[in-house]
Amino acid sequence: MEIELVRPYGFCSGVRRTVGLVERLLRERGQLYCFGELIHNLEEVARLAALGLRTVSSLEELPIEGAGKRFLIRAHGLPPQILEEVKQRGYQIVDGTCPRVLAAHSEALRLAAEGYRLVLVGHREHPELAGLLGAVGGRAEVVLTPEELSFRPGDRLGVLSQTTLLPEQFTAVVAAAARQVRELKAVNTLCQETLRRQEAVREAACRVELMLVIGGRNSSNTARLAEIAARYTGCYHIESPNQLERRWLMGKHRIGISGGTSTPETSLRAVQGEIERLMGGVNDGKEDGRVRREQ
Ligand code: SF4
Structure with missing residues (x-):
C-alpha cells in the first residue's frame, strides 16, 4: 500500500501567522481573548486553550472590563461593529486578520465607493463573510449561486468572492451577471x-x-x-x-x-x-x- x-x-500562511502570533502572545502573558474559534480545527483550538486562549462566541461572554486584557482578531477578520465594542471595553487589540482577507476588505470598500451594487459570493454564515459585510456597513448582498441574484435595470455590479470558495462557484455568478448587466466589475479575491x-x-x-x-x-x-x-x-x-x-x-x-x-x-x-x-x-x-x- x-x-x-x-x-x-x-497551515496556510494566514493561519501560520495567526497561530504564531497567539503562541508568542501567550508566552509573554498567559491570557488572550478571541471572538469565535481561532481556526476551524478542534485539536489546535484545544491546544491553544490549554496555553491560555479564551474563546467567546458572543459579546455577552466577553468580560465587560477589558483594561489590561488583550483581544485577538482571528485570521477571518471581525465586523467593525464588534471590534468597536471590544475597544470600548478597554481591551488591547491585536490584529491577526490574514492579509488576503484584508485585501478583500479594501476591494469591497473601493467598489462600494465607486458606486457599484456590491455582491459577495460565499457562505452567509461564514465568519469571513460576516467581517467583509461588516467592513462595508452591511451594504452588500451575499449569494452562493446565480439563482439567488436578481437583476435590476441599469445595474452596475461589483462582485467579490469569499477567499475559500471553488473558482467555479465565483465564476458562475460572474457569468450570470455578465449576461444581465451593462456594467460589471469582478475582482478575484479567491485565495491562491x-x-x-x-x-x-x-x-x-x-x-x-x-x-x-x-x-x-x-x-x-x-x-x-x-x-x-x-x-x-x-x-x-x-x-x-x-x-x-x-x-x-x-x-x-x-x-x-x-x-x-x-x-x-x-x-x-x-x-x-x-x-x-x-x-x-x-x-x-x-x-x-x-x-x-x-x-
Ligand atoms: S485567505 Fe488564504 S492564506 Fe489567508 S487564512 Fe484564508 S486560506 Fe489562509
Missing part, C-alpha cells in the same frame, strides 16, 4: 493558497483509490477539498485519526491524505500513523510521506 500526503499541506490545494487534490484524486481529507467539519476550505476529491475517487472527510475505519482501507493500494489550511501537519501524520497501525504498514522513509506495506 502506498500513502501519499498531498502537497501542499499544513486555497486554489493550489484544490488543484493538488484534484490531481491526486485521479491517481489514488481513496482520499482522506482531514480538517474541521466547519472548515469551508476543507469541505471544498472533500467535494473535489469525491468527484474522482472514494473520499472521507474526517477530523481525527480515531474516525478512521479499517473497512475503508481494505483492498486499497493507493491512498491520499490531504488537509485544509487550518489542519496542522501533525494531524495528517497522525492519520498516516493510524493507517499504518490498522494495516500493519511500514514507512519506507520517503520525504513525501509515502508508506509502503509489504503485500
Whole structure:
C-alpha cells in the first residue's frame, strides 16, 4: 500500500501567522481573548486553550472590563461593529486578520465607493463573510449561486468572492451577471493558497483509490477539498485519526491524505500513523510521506 500526503499541506500562511502570533502572545502573558474559534480545527483550538486562549462566541461572554486584557482578531477578520465594542471595553487589540482577507476588505470598500451594487459570493454564515459585510456597513448582498441574484435595470455590479470558495462557484455568478448587466466589475479575491490545494487534490484524486481529507467539519476550505476529491475517487472527510475505519482501507493500494489550511501537519501524520497501525504498514522513509506495506 502506498500513502501519499498531498502537497501542499499544513497551515496556510494566514493561519501560520495567526497561530504564531497567539503562541508568542501567550508566552509573554498567559491570557488572550478571541471572538469565535481561532481556526476551524478542534485539536489546535484545544491546544491553544490549554496555553491560555479564551474563546467567546458572543459579546455577552466577553468580560465587560477589558483594561489590561488583550483581544485577538482571528485570521477571518471581525465586523467593525464588534471590534468597536471590544475597544470600548478597554481591551488591547491585536490584529491577526490574514492579509488576503484584508485585501478583500479594501476591494469591497473601493467598489462600494465607486458606486457599484456590491455582491459577495460565499457562505452567509461564514465568519469571513460576516467581517467583509461588516467592513462595508452591511451594504452588500451575499449569494452562493446565480439563482439567488436578481437583476435590476441599469445595474452596475461589483462582485467579490469569499477567499475559500471553488473558482467555479465565483465564476458562475460572474457569468450570470455578465449576461444581465451593462456594467460589471469582478475582482478575484479567491485565495491562491486555497486554489493550489484544490488543484493538488484534484490531481491526486485521479491517481489514488481513496482520499482522506482531514480538517474541521466547519472548515469551508476543507469541505471544498472533500467535494473535489469525491468527484474522482472514494473520499472521507474526517477530523481525527480515531474516525478512521479499517473497512475503508481494505483492498486499497493507493491512498491520499490531504488537509485544509487550518489542519496542522501533525494531524495528517497522525492519520498516516493510524493507517499504518490498522494495516500493519511500514514507512519506507520517503520525504513525501509515502508508506509502503509489504503485500
Ligand atoms: S486560506 Fe488564504 S485567505 Fe484564508 S487564512 Fe489562509 S492564506 Fe489567508
